[in-house]
Each structure stands twice: as structure tokens, then as C-alpha cells.
Amino acid sequence: MASGNPLFNEKAYEEALCRTQRCEGIMTLQGTINKAFFLLFLCMTGGVLGFRHYQAWGAFLIPIALVCLALAMTVIFTKKTAPLLAPFYALGEGLVLGMISASFSTLYDGIAGQAVTITLLVFLLMLFIYKTGLIRVTRGFSTGVIAATGAVALFYVGSLVLMFFGIHVSYFTENTTTNLIINIIICVIAALNFLLDFKFIDTLTSEVAVPKFMEWYAAFSLMVTLVWLYLDILRALGRGRSR
Template sequence: MRSGNPALNENIFLDVGRGTVVGNDAMTLNGTVNKTGILLLLVIVGAAFTWSRYTGPESVGAVIPLTLVGAIGGLIMALVTIFKKTWSPVTAPLYAGLEGLFLGGISAFFEARHPGIVMQAVVLTFGTLGALLLAYRSGLIRATENFKLGVVAATGGIMLLYLVNIGMRLFGMDGIGFIHEASWLGIAFSGFVVVIAALNLVLDFDFIESGVEHGAPKYMEWYGAFGLVVTLVWLYLEILRLLSKLQSRD
């Protein structure tokens, strides 16, 4: 089994599921759904807190401190959660709140440039989540081994490209232009990334279901919810980027 999501990589649920976890101590689908809802609520609360500092393009500077706190704190909590899964009942909610601070700031930056873009991105993100969940539960999309291999390979390629771009910029170079440019190549690239980010949701659904089937311990409900939120955050950011490029060409 594979997932393009680093939080839900190969054999995680199988490893923690080995044992005699049964009854109320075992991971359940409903429990994971409920905890995903809690994490999303915390993301929204954190984002709303930062967003409340934004009153217009002239106030973008006011959200920078909270955005930096959210970005750094969220990254730290994500790494702790990945390497200390048993801590996820505590670290996953902390990650969600901090990531919300970050998303609120990033959303303000995009809103200042393109009014109305944030609501469009939110609707598209949750619409994509709902559509893919329905397709997965109905059997229209199946996480076959070839499907997983393709999505994981594409996700890895995207992440490598992003890392190369960051490295180039750190060394004073221009970076890979089409990642940020509103050219048709840049728009096509962003569209491709949005599709891959969305397909990672299917892999996340599959891994959470595998955790339930293999009797993973209860704390893995928090960990599974955390992994799903990580993908949703990535999807939202990529949709924002795509919409920004499209609106820049108007």
C-alpha cells in the first residue's frame, strides 16, 4: 500500500494494527470522521482569527506575524505528529489550529490581490472533497495498485520540483518560472497539481479504511484525520494558486 501523503505512507496502519486491538480501543471509521470534523473546525477557527486582522489590502502587514507563527508552528507539529503517532490526540489539534493561523494569513494575501478568490477556493476545496468521497464510497474510483503508483510518482515529482525551486531561490537564482507565472504553461502546471492533490484524497480514504480493517489503535483516528487535513490544506493552497493565475490573465 502507498500514499502520496507523507503522513500516511506505506504500511503505517498495518504496522500499528498488528496486535489484539478490539472493541472500544480500536480505530473506527465514524471516530475518524468525527475527529476530522474537529480538526477542520480548529483550522477554520485559527484562520478566522488571523483573517479578523485583515480589513483590506492596506492591512496585509498586520497578518504577517500570525502567518509566520502558524507556518513554523504548524510545520513543527506536523513533524512531531508524523514521528510520534501516539501523541496525535494532542499534536494533531495543535497542528490544525496553527495551520489555520497560516491559512488565514495566506488567504488574506491572495484576497488583497484578487477580491473574492478565497470564497471560491473554499467552495472548490470542499466541493472536491465531497465529490471524491462520494465517488470513492460508490466505487466509481478505486485505489488500485497502479492508481496508487501513479499518484505517488506524480506527487513525488511535484515535491521534488518545488524543492529544486526553493533551493534555486535560496542561492539567488530566479527559480522555475512556470511554477509562479500566469502563463498558459504555468496555469496548466497548477491545474495538474490540483488534480494530483485531489487524487491524494482518494489514497487517504483508502489508508484510513485500511486502518479500520486492520484493527489500528484508537489514537490512529486522530492520525488518520491529521493526514486527511494535510492533504486538504495542500489542495486549498494549490486551488488558490490556480485561481490567482487565471484571474491575473483577465
């Protein structure tokens, strides 16, 4: 089964399947959840530091973001590095989010706390929906979310390319009603990705044998979706406040 999160795919896990008896430990659902919450704790710790010391860290925003990107790419292509690099990624990404949140807070008081609360509630809501089966993660549902996620990715990449060549992209600069609606739709798509990710992890931990280090990789992948959701929720709240 495929997942909307590009870091969750059958090839990624197939490469790490325990095909012999040499695996030192097996990936479990509970272990993955524990590591996901640990990375979340590190991310929030970094967020607090970045938020409180925005003036001191502000000049390092782009370098830290680039380091986080390098760490993420390393984990994606060398999955065994996840236990070592995922915590550093979470902490660094937290610093970046904290600084971005601080800049938003200078314009909209209390917006960062609202965004954090909403993001965590959405994550827990998606986990509840998955556990209770309120939304069934069928093949058709998965295909739809994957297609929507791909469209969002193309939109972001295309926008960055256009802005690199000096072409104005209104979505990132103008707080229109249309942009707010698009923003909310993107938040919904990000949230739905959690259902696919939970299903994929559940399937792997119950039907196949995967090495223990993949718990870190899975937790890291969930963190990527969480960061995406938070940033778009923050942007949506900012647009709502500006109206």
C-alpha cells in the same frame, strides 16, 4: 496498500497495530471521519481569525508556519502525540492560510471564499467517488498517483532550494498559461490523493486492529492533503484572475 499521501504508509500503521489485547479502543472509519471534520472546523476557525486580523497577525506568519511545521514533524515521528498536537496544528495552519488568503484577497476580491468552496466541494466529490466506486483504487492507479505526488514534492523542494540560492523559479512568480496548466495538474494530483487515503483508512479500519489514537493521526494526514489542495486552488484562481 500504499498511499500517495506520504503520511499514510503501511509502515506508519504497522508500528501501531494492536498485537495484544492492551489497546484501549480500536480505530474506526466513523471515528476518523468525525475527527477529520473536527480538525477541519478548527482550521476554518483559525482561517477566519487570520483573515479578519491579517494586519495584526501578519508579522507572525513565518513563526506560526514554522511552529506548524514543528508540530507536523512531531506528529509524524511520534504518532501517539496526534490527539494532543493535531488540533493545535489545524488551528495554527488555519491562521497561516487565513493570512495568505487575505493577501490574495487584496488583489482579487472574493477569491478566498471561492477557494474554500472549491476545496470543500472537491473533498466531498472525492469522498462520493470513492464511496460509489466510480474510480477504482487499483494497484496501478495507486502507483500512478504516488509517482505523480513524488514528482510534485521533488518539484517543490527543488524550487525552494533554487530560490534559497537566489535562482529565479518562474512557477511561483509568473502567471503564464504554462504555469496555470501546471497548477491545475497539481490540483488534480492532490485531489486524487484523497481516493488513496480513503482506501487506505477503509482497509485498516475493516481488516486490522489499530489503536484509537490513530484516528487522530489519520485525520491529521487528511488535513495535510486538504491544506495542499487549498493552497494550489488559491494559486490557480489567482492566476486565472490575473489573465
